Amino acid sequence: MRGQVSRWVRRVVAACLSLGAVATPAAAAPLEERVEALLAQMTLEEKAGQLNLISNEPILDSGAFARGEVGAVINFSNAWLAADADRLARASRLGIPLLVGLDVVHGYRTVFPLPLALAASFDPLLVRRSTAAMARESAAVGINWTFAPMADVARDLRWGRVVEGLGEDPWLTGRLTGAQVEGFRDGGLASTLKHFAGYGAVLGGRDYDATFVSGAELHDLHLPPFRAGIRSGADAVMTALTALNGVPTTADTGLMTGILRRQLGFSGLVVADWQAVSSLVKHGVARNGAEAVRKAMLAGVDMDMTSGLYLRHLPEEVRSGRVPEGAVDAAVRRVLRLKFGLGLFDKPLLDPAGAEARLLLPETRRIAREAARASLVLLQNREEVLPIDPKKVRRIALVGPFADAAWDQVGPHEGTGQPHDTVTILAGLRERAAAAGVEVVFAEGCSRTCLDREGFPAAVRAAQEADLVVAVMGEPRDRSGEGSSTAYLDWPGLQHDLLAAVAAPGKPVALVVFGGRPTELGAALERAHAVLMAWIPGTEGGPAIAETLFGDANPSGKLPVSWPRSVGQMPLTYDVLPGGRPHQPNSRWTMGYADASPLPLFPFGHGLSYTRFDYGEPEVLTPRVGPGDQSDAALEVRAAVTNIGARPGRAVAQLYLSQPVAARSRPKRLLKGAVPLDLAPGETRYAQFRIPVRDLGYHEPDGTLVVEAGEYRVTVGGDSTATRSAGVTVDTGWRGPPGGDQALR
Numbered sequence: 001m002r003g004q005v006s007r008w009v010r011r012v013v014a015a016c017l018s019l020g021a022v023a024t025p026a027a028a029a030p031l032e033e034r035v036e037a038l039l040a041q042m043t044l045e046e047k048a049g050q051l052n053l054i055s056n057e058p059i060l061d062s063g064a065f066a067r068g069e070v071g072a073v074i075n076f077s078n079a080w081l082a083a084d085a086d087r088l089a090r091a092s093r094l095g096i097p098l099l100v101g102l103d104v105v106h107g108y109r110t111v112f113p114l115p116l117a118l119a120a121s122f123d124p125l126l127v128r129r130s131t132a133a134m135a136r137e138s139a140a141v142g143i144n145w146t147f148a149p150m151a152d153v154a155r156d157l158r159w160g161r162v163v164e165g166l167g168e169d170p171w172l173t174g175r176l177t178g179a180q181v182e183g184f185r186d187g188g189l190a191s192t193l194k195h196f197a198g199y200g201a202v203l204g205g206r207d208y209d210a211t212f213v214s215g216a217e218l219h220d221l222h223l224p225p226f227r228a229g230i231r232s233g234a235d236a237v238m239t240a241l242t243a244l245n246g247v248p249t250t251a252d253t254g255l256m257t258g259i260l261r262r263q264l265g266f267s268g269l270v271v272a273d274w275q276a277v278s279s280l281v282k283h284g285v286a287r288n289g290a291e292a293v294r295k296a297m298l299a300g301v302d303m304d305m306t307s308g309l310y311l312r313h314l315p316e317e318v319r320s321g322r323v324p325e326g327a328v329d330a331a332v333r334r335v336l337r338l339k340f341g342l343g344l345f346d347k348p349l350l351d352p353a354g355a356e357a358r359l360l361l362p363e364t365r366r367i368a369r370e371a372a373r374a375s376l377v378l379l380q381n382r383e384e385v386l387p388i389d390p391k392k393v394r395r396i397a398l399v400g401p402f403a404d405a406a407w408d409q410v411g412p413h414e415g416t417g418q419p420h421d422t423v424t425i426l427a428g429l430r431e432r433a434a435a436a437g438v439e440v441v442f443a444e445g446c447s448r449t450c451l452d453r454e455g456f457p458a459a460v461r462a463a464q465e466a467d468l469v470v471a472v473m474g475e476p477r478d479r480s481g482e483g484s485s486t487a488y489l490d491w492p493g494l495q496h497d498l499l500a501a502v503a504a505p506g507k508p509v510a511l512v513v514f515g516g517r518p519t520e521l522g523a524a525l526e527r528a529h530a531v532l533m534a535w536i537p538g539t540e541g542g543p544a545i546a547e548t549l550f551g552d553a554n555p556s557g558k559l560p561v562s563w564p565r566s567v568g569q570m571p572l573t574y575d576v577l578p579g580g581r582p583h584q585p586n587s588r589w590t591m592g593y594a595d596a597s598p599l600p601l602f603p604f605g606h607g608l609s610y611t612r613f614d615y616g617e618p619e620v621l622t623p624r625v626g627p628g629d630q631s632d633a634a635l636e637v638r639a640a641v642t643n644i645g646a647r648p649g650r651a652v653a654q655l656y657l658s659q660p661v662a663a664r665s666r667p668k669r670l671l672k673g674a675v676p677l678d679l680a681p682g683e684t685r686y687a688q689f690r691i692p693v694r695d696l697g698y699h700e701p702d703g704t705l706v707v708e709a710g711e712y713r714v715t716v717g718g719d720s721t722a723t724r725s726a727g728v729t730v731d732t733g734w735r736g737p738p739g740g741d742q743a744l745r
Contacts, residue, residue, distance in 0.1 A: 035336045039329060041094060045069070047328050048314040050096065050335045053271065053305045056081060068092040069311055071335055072099035072145070072303065077416060079355035082142030087349055097344040099335070104146040104189065105164055105413035108137040109359040109421070110539050112368050113375045114411055114480070114516055115150065115180075117535035119166040120557035120607070121374035122652045122674045124179035130371045131180045133364045135187020138415070140358035142350040144342055145190040147238060147271075149180035151225035152195055156571040157561065158205025160484030163516035163536070164413065165200065167560025168573045168604065170221050171671045171695075174228030181232040190342055193229040195240035195273060196249060196260060198222045202242060205570060207485045210243050215701025216664075227264055235338055236269040239276055239301060248283040250276040251292075256300035263703055263738050269334045271303040272296060278307035289313055297323050302331035360421060365540055372544035377533040377557035378608040385508045385529040387551025387610055388468065390436040397441050397466035398429060399459040399502050400473045401448045401495070402514035408448065411516070411536035412481030421539055425472055425512065428542025432550050441466065445502070448476045450493025456501050463502040470549065471499055471528070472512045477536060480516030489520045489567040496522060503527040512545060518563040521601065533557070554610045556650035556676070558719070563602035568593075574604035574720040575667040605654050605671070605719035611645030611681065615653065618716040618726045625693055625730050633693040635728055638686045639716040643679035651677045653687035656715045656722065657696060662708055666698060669715060687716065696730065703738030 042050075050071035054064070064070050065088035076082045082100045089098045106112045112130050121127065131149075138146065153170050154162040166173040177193070184191040198218060201211040213222060226237070237260060240249040249255055250272050260266050277296045278289060286292035290313040296304070297314065304310035317323040339345065378386070388396070402408055404426040406419035426442055433440045445459035446452065463469045473495045479486060500523070503509050511528035513519070516536050525531065532555065534545055547553045564572050581590045583598055592598040621636035641651050655673035659666045672695055675687040691714075697707035709732055715725040 031337065031340055034340060035333055038094065038096070038336060039332055042332070044315040044318055044325070044328075046094065047332045048311050050332050051303050051314070051328070052308065052311040053099075053101070053303050054308070055306045062088055065089045066092050068094060068096070070098065071096070072101055074101045074147075074305070076100055077102050077141070077143070079141040079350060079352035083350040083352045086142065090349070096336075097339060097347075099145045099190070099339065100143050101145040101147055102138065102143050102415065103148060103413055104134055104138045104143070104184075104415060105148050105150075106411065107134045107368070107417060107538060108141070108143070108415040109417060110134075110137060110364045110368050111410050111414050111417035111422070112371050112538045113541070114163045114536050115166055116154075116163045116516065116560060117375035117537065118371060119172065119176055119560035120377050120535070121371070122172065122558050122560075123374060123676055124175050126371060126374055127176050128179040128183040128186065130367055131183025132186035133367045135184045135189040137359055137364060139188035141355045143189065144344065145192070145236070146184055147192045147194060148184070149177050149191065149193065149229065150195070151177045151193045151229050152200035153221055153225060154200045154561065155573055156202075156205035157489060157517050157564065158485055158487065158567065158570055159200065159202060160207055160479075160481050160486070161199075162561070163480040164482075166225075168562065169560065169575070169671050170224040172560060172674065174225040177225045178228045178232035181229050181234045185233060190235035190338060191229075192236040192238050192271065193226050193234045194238035195242075196226060196237050197240065197255060198244045199240040199242055205485050207483055208241050212245055215703070216699055219699030219703045223259070223264070230264055230266050234268065236271055237266060239270065239272050241273045241276055241279065243283055248276075248280055248285055250301055251280050251285055251295040251299050253299045259703070261300060267334075269302050269338055270300055272301050272305050274305050275307045277301070277304045277309050290317060293317055294322055297327055297331070302334050368538055369540035369544050372537040372541050373548060373553045375535055375537065375557050376545065376548050376555045377559055377606075378555040379531040379533055379563070379602055379606070380525060380528070381608055382529045383508070385468070385510055386532070386549060388438070388549055390438050393438060393467040395439045395441060395466045396429070396433060397443065397459070397462035397469045397502070397507075398426060398472070399443050399445045399462065399469060399498070400471045400512075401444060401446055401450055402474060402476075403442065403444065403472040405448060405476075405514075408477045408514070409537060409541050411477050411538065412484070417539065423540060423542035425542045425545050428544070428546035429470065429549070432543070432546035432552075436550065445498045446494060448492075450495045450498065453494060453497070456498060459498065460501050460505065463507055464505045466507055469502050469507050469509045470512060471502060471509055472514055472534075473499060474513045475515030475519060477516075480536065487567070489518070489564065491519060496524065499524055499527050510549065518559075518561060520564070520566055551610060551647075554647060554649040556607065556609060556652065558605050558607040558652050558654075559602060560604070562600040562604045563606070565596060565601045568596065569598065569600075572600060574600075575670055577665050578668050603720045605652075607652070607719070609645070609649040609651070611643055611647040611649040613649070613651040613679070613718060614642045614644050615717045615722065615724060616640035616642070617724050618655070618714055620714065620726045620728050623728055625728065635689075635691040635693065635696075635714070637673075637689040637691070637714050637716070637726075639724075640684055641677050641679065641687055642684040643681055646681050648678070648680050651679060651718065653677060653716055654719065654722065655689045655691070656720060657691070658713045658715070659696070659708070660711060660713065662698075662710070663706075664698070669720065671720070693730065693734070694736070697734070705734075705736035707734040709733040
């Protein structure tokens with residue numbers, strides 16, 4: 001999309017500057033003329049001000065708005081703050097409105113499941129609708145720009161920010177990143193792809209640590225989701241806080257200009273992450289703030305977030321000749337284009353009095369509940385303990401520290417979500433059980449830190465007297481999100497002991513796993529008959545879980561990450577290279593461990609249902625792909641999927657690609673398609689897949705796309721261990737330019 005302006009800009013045909021000092025008549029002038037007319041009136045200090053993003057802090061200087069020294073704000077996260085800040089900015093000499101930003105990661109007031117949980121739906125349409133609902137709430141309080149979605153591919157579950165992303169796979173992450181961009185636009189917000197690039201590869205899963213990524217891996221794994229987000233019309237891109245191959249991304253000209261601008265064709269706004277410009281001094285690549293500003297601006301970073309260094313040093317850097325004023329003007333143009341594209345010059349000041357009434361609307365909560373249901377992953381269901389049958393189960397013992405944990409259920413990056421808005425699992429289960437005439441006895445057992453056994457006896461008594469035990473255990477909210485990387489993946493405290501105690505009476509146990517990511521389950525799989533991954537489900541999580549436990553909803557979620565047996569397996573992903581000595585159980589001289597299996601506990605794409613599905617042999621409708629119009633070249637594959645159980649349910653047919661022999665060793669399989677199918681008992685439908693031939697290829701270190709002639713295989717099934725496959729032949733090999741979307745002969 002070289003030369004393409006953001007989708008916001010393309011949609012705007014006329015916008016009024018509402019500025020008496022601007023000579024161009026407002027409504028008639030093309031957008032670029034309006035931008036240039038405004039830019040021509042700006043002093044160097046006012047230009048620097050447009051590139052200055054500040055946070056809402058107690059030491060906030062309100063005079064900075066009047067002087068035109070602020071172009072954007074973050075954390076002005078209620079309608080009154082946003083309106084006051086924008087009013088001050090519009091009272092400045094040129095009256096330029098503000099970009100009002102916030103990390104709308106999984107909701108504003110109505111909290112949705114975390115992005116990683118939403119990814120378990122494998123459903124771009126649901127992700128788009130959910131994101132649009134979040135955006136509408138945010139826009140109601142004056143927010144017009146979000147620092148989301150996170151397009152980083154997460155390869156290590158120790159990394160706290162894995163919860164902000166969409167899993168370990170670049171294809172799925174790309175599809176859902178594009179859906180989020182579109183959803184934010186639907187709801188009225190500009191979007192920001194973050195963090196460019198390779199942030200998901202931090203060493204040891206430690207937030208902010210260094211990343212070392214080969215050129216081929218960068219283009220094959222880390223860039224595709226950003227490319228997908230740019231195609232969907234992302235308005236901004238945020239730099240990563242990390243150094244990539246020794247160069248901090250905020251000062252990396254080759255990355256920010258060479259790859260992002262030239263190869264990927266991004267023409268929107270580039271914003272530094274929180275104080276990333278000043279961090280260049282800490283990285284050791286700048287002696288002082290002025291040099292940090294110079295390096296960031298010349299690398300292609302348009303806006304400085306919260307360090308204040310652009311405002312402080314950029315005018316002098318220009319006057320001294322160290323930074324060309326043309327570079328500053330180009331950055332300011334991108335800011336103004338976004339503001340015009342959002343229609344900010346035309347919009348009246350926000351009326352804060354009406355904002356609250358547009359939050360927590362019934363329709364928004366309905367979508368949040370639908371999203372929470374779709375995110376639930378049934379990992380295990382021995383003896384078909386679930387769904388709950390009220391004829392057999394008259395009393396439920398609900399135990400565990402997260403059964404009634406409203407604040408934990410809100411999760412990290414919660415916007416302004418409140419515990420009192422949240423329907424907990426206890427409240428949801430009690431309401432649903434009462435409708436079925438089932439009693440729920442709650443005995444927490446221990447607190448969220450679970451450091452003592454004082455509550456164990458009451459929990460055991462409840463289990464002894466019940467027909468079913470529902471145990472809600474896992475991780476609290478503060479073990480997920482930015483700055484929450486962990487060296488271990490176990491549950492805090494004595495929760496495994498509590499589970500053992502309530503399982504000892506011999507009653508069936510349904511374990512609901514709570515938390516932002518997979519954790520080590522250990523003996524829990526033997527102690528619990530059924531295991532349901534609930535993630536951090538948000539405001540409507542309680543009813544969604546209760547409805548699923550009782551079978552009103554049939555679980556259909558699929559794991560967007562591989563579930564490890566132990567933290568020692570990290571990083572663990574499904575798309576491994578075959579190796580010269582592939583793993584063979586009980587064989588010492590193959591890839592593996594001397595003390596544990598190298599395989600995941602549950603594979604990527606895994607997720608059970610209350611019904612069963614049969615996947616037929618894939619049929620390749622284009623068994624040979626030859627030369628032609630490369631933009632249209634694609635593989636066409638279909639596979640029959642049959643519901644062979646007694647309940648209606650949703651299957652997610654997944655297509656994986658492999659190239660058995662290639663010029664370089666390629667992953668054993670790569671996800672290239674996913675089709676949700678709602679099937680009645682006994683019903684058969686076809687999952688139809690269309691895979692652009694360019695998606696068969698890999699990248700060379702400089703970004704050149706290579707699609708080799710030869711044999712490929714496609715495998716279709718219910719997870720990444722599917723076995724039914726078919727072959728396809730590519731007759732002519734293709735090569736494409738670095739960053740190009742189309743393959744060339």
